[in-house]
Amino acid sequence: MKKLVIFAVAVMCLGAVSATGTFSKNENPTENPIGGTVKIVNDTKESLMIHTGQAHVKLISGGGSTSVGCEAGRKISLSDGSKATKLLFKIDDSMCGKTVKLSAYL
Numbered sequence: 191m192k193k194l195v196i197f198a199v200a201v202m203c204l205g206a207v208s209a210t211g212t213f214s215k216n217e218n219p220t221e222n223p224i225g226g227t228v229k230i231v232n233d234t235k236e237s238l239m240i241h242t243g244q245a246h247v248k249l250i251s252g253g254g255s256t257s258v259g260c261e262a263g264r265k266i267s268l269s270d271g272s273k274a275t276k277l278l279f280k281i282d283d284s285m286c287g288k289t290v291k292l293s294a295y296l
Contacts, residue, residue: 226286227257230266233291240292241267241274249292260286266295 232238232249239248240256243264247256258264264281267274278295 224260224262224283224286226260228260228281228285228287229255229257229289231255231289231291233293234296238292239269239271240278241265241269246271255289266290 230240230242230249232251232254235251237248237250237254239246241247242256242258243261243266244258246269248254249256258266258281260281260283262280262282265274266278266281268276268278278292279290
């Protein structure tokens with residue numbers, strides 16, 4: 191029940207922020223939408239948490255993956271679950287439509 195109340199409050203707050211026009215999906219002016227997606231695969235032997243520039247995502251070991259919009263300058267970082275901790279790479283136009291393996295950046 192407590193989780194439901196917290197979720198409801200979060201949804202209401204998000205709606206209030208969106209209604210005022212102060213919420214921006216693309217808060218980083220260096221990010222430029224190119225189109226398509228970039229698939230990020232955890233090909234390591236340990237589970238990792240990453241920050242995709244918009245969310246914290248847990249990728250399980252040996253093939254966990256996520257896809258993000260291909261936006262030049264979008265930062266992909268390691269995460270502690272609540273904040274980005276170490277920059278892994280920035281997305282560039284050559285990555286669009288491709289799969290990026292995390293082992294290449296660790």
